[in-house]
Amino acid sequence: MKKYILLGLILSLSAKAEKKTEPVVSHQNISVTSQEIRYSDNEPHYGAYISTSNCSFEILINDIPIIKHNDTSGSSLSGSYFPLNEWITKKGNQKIIIKMTPGFNQDKNILNTELSPNSEIQVKIVKSLKNKSGNSEEDEVRKYSTSKKKRINSNTFEDAFTFFADIPYHIETLENAEVLLTTDKDKLQAIEQEAVAKYNKVRDIYMKGSWSTLANIYYNREKRVAKQLFLLPDEIKNRWNEYVFRTNTDITFFDVKPIEDYKMTFYGDGKIVCLQKINNEKSALWGGFKRKGKDNVTTTYITLYLYRPKGTKELEVY
Known part of the structure; x- marks a missing residue:
C-alpha cells in the first residue's frame, strides 16, 4: 500500500x-x-484477538485496514476482538500485515522517537462455527507475536504472516x-x-x-x-x-x-x-x-x- x-x-x-x-x-x-x-452448513466466522503494548500500530488483512491506532496517551489493546470475514473474499491464504511505530511516553508526556524494548503486538486468529446444538465453538487458527522478531529499524517495524480461511463464498468484486x-x-x-x-x-x-x-x-x-x-x-x-x-x-x-x-x-x-x-x-x-x-x-x-x-x-x- x-x-x-x-x-x-x-x-x-x-x-x-x-x-x-x-x-x-x-x-x-x-x-x-x-x-x-x-446459506450452507459451513458458515465460519474468522476473527482476530489483538493485544498491544507501548506502540502505535496498523494492522491490515489483504491490504485493507482492520485497525489503525496512533498512541497519544499510552493506551493499548488487551485481547480486543476484530471480525475479519468482511475482508475475506475467497477460500485460501489470507495475508495479515503488521506495522508498528513508537508509542507514547507517559512519564515525559511525549511520543517516543524509538520503539521500546517492550513494544509488542500479539495477534490470535480464530475460527467460529456453530455446533449441532446451535452454539458457537471457537478454534485457534494461528498465533503471531512481534516479540521474537528481529528489528532492523529502531523507529518502525513491519512484518506479515498468512492464515488459511476455509469459507464457502467467492466475492469477485x-x-x-x-x-x-x-x-x-x-x-x-x-x-x-x-x-x-x-x-x-x-x-x-x-x-x-x-x-x-x-x-x-x-x-x-x-x-x-x-x-x-x-x-x-x-x-x-x-x-x-x-x-x-x-x-x-x-x-x-x-x-x-x-x-x-x-x-x-x-x-x-x-x-x-x-x-x-x-x-x-x-x-x-x-x-x-x-x-x-x-x-x-x-x-x-x-x-x-x-x-x-x-x-x-x-x-x-x-
Missing part, C-alpha cells in the same frame, strides 16, 4: 436537512438482498476491478478529482438527499457483506437500521463537514481508493449527530472505500 499526500480545500456544499420522515430501508431492498444469499494506483501524476490527479466528486456526492445525499438514494449507493456493499457474514433477513434489516441519516425519527441534529484537508490513500493492492483527513488519518467524510434526549453531539467518521469495475468509468462504493 502506498500513500500520496494531496491537500484539498473543497468548497462547502450548503444544504438544509429535510424534515420529512422516511422508512429506514425499503422492503424491496431487504427481500432482494436476502434472496441472493446462499476486486478481481474484476481496475488497479487505480499509478505513478502517472496526471492519472493520479484525475483519480483524485473523481474520488472528491464521489465523496461530495455522498455528502450531498447525507445533507439534502433521500434515504432511498443513499441506500442505492450502499446497496452492492451491503449485499456483499451479507454474503460474507451469512446474514439472515432480520440481521440484514438491522444493518440498514444502523445507518445514521438525518431523517431518522430519533435524530435532532445532523451535519457532515465539507471534504477538505485530506490525503488520498490506496488499499486493496491499489484497487481501492479513499480520502483520509491529514490530522488523524480517519475518513474525510465525517460529521456529527445528536439523538433525542442526548445533550452531546456524537462525532462520526463514515468509511467510504471506492473502486472502479473493469470496463466502466465510474467509481463505486466497495
Whole structure:
C-alpha cells in the first residue's frame, strides 16, 4: 500500500436537512438482498484477538485496514476482538500485515522517537462455527507475536504472516476491478478529482438527499457483506437500521463537514481508493449527530472505500 499526500480545500456544499420522515430501508431492498444469499452448513466466522503494548500500530488483512491506532496517551489493546470475514473474499491464504511505530511516553508526556524494548503486538486468529446444538465453538487458527522478531529499524517495524480461511463464498468484486494506483501524476490527479466528486456526492445525499438514494449507493456493499457474514433477513434489516441519516425519527441534529484537508490513500493492492483527513488519518467524510434526549453531539467518521469495475468509468462504493 502506498500513500500520496494531496491537500484539498473543497468548497462547502450548503444544504438544509429535510424534515420529512422516511422508512429506514425499503422492503424491496431487504427481500432482494436476502434472496441472493446462499446459506450452507459451513458458515465460519474468522476473527482476530489483538493485544498491544507501548506502540502505535496498523494492522491490515489483504491490504485493507482492520485497525489503525496512533498512541497519544499510552493506551493499548488487551485481547480486543476484530471480525475479519468482511475482508475475506475467497477460500485460501489470507495475508495479515503488521506495522508498528513508537508509542507514547507517559512519564515525559511525549511520543517516543524509538520503539521500546517492550513494544509488542500479539495477534490470535480464530475460527467460529456453530455446533449441532446451535452454539458457537471457537478454534485457534494461528498465533503471531512481534516479540521474537528481529528489528532492523529502531523507529518502525513491519512484518506479515498468512492464515488459511476455509469459507464457502467467492466475492469477485476486486478481481474484476481496475488497479487505480499509478505513478502517472496526471492519472493520479484525475483519480483524485473523481474520488472528491464521489465523496461530495455522498455528502450531498447525507445533507439534502433521500434515504432511498443513499441506500442505492450502499446497496452492492451491503449485499456483499451479507454474503460474507451469512446474514439472515432480520440481521440484514438491522444493518440498514444502523445507518445514521438525518431523517431518522430519533435524530435532532445532523451535519457532515465539507471534504477538505485530506490525503488520498490506496488499499486493496491499489484497487481501492479513499480520502483520509491529514490530522488523524480517519475518513474525510465525517460529521456529527445528536439523538433525542442526548445533550452531546456524537462525532462520526463514515468509511467510504471506492473502486472502479473493469470496463466502466465510474467509481463505486466497495
